[in-house]
Amino acid sequence: MDANSVFVSTGGFTSAAISTAKHNGVKLVDLSELVDLLLKWYEHMPSETKSLLRLRKLYVPL
Numbered sequence: 001m002d003a004n005s006v007f008v009s010t011g012g013f014t015s016a017a018i019s020t021a022k023h024n025g026v027k028l029v030d031l032s033e034l035v036d037l038l039l040k041w042y043e044h045m046p047s048e049t050k051s052l053l054r055l056r057k058l059y060v061p062l
Helices: 015-024 031-044 047-053
Strands: 005-008 026-029
Touching: 015 026, 026 031, 031 047
Parallel strands: 005 026
Antiparallel strands: none
């Protein structure tokens, strides 16, 4: 991420917030991106961190 700071919101961002963030080098992370990041990096997290999240893989037949 090319940003000086990161702001996470599970409720999305207003157009004013997006504009302000772009102007100030702030990376905005919405709920969808947060979930994607967690899924991508979960296996690489230390066990202590994983114990706080307690995610399990669930296989659903198609």
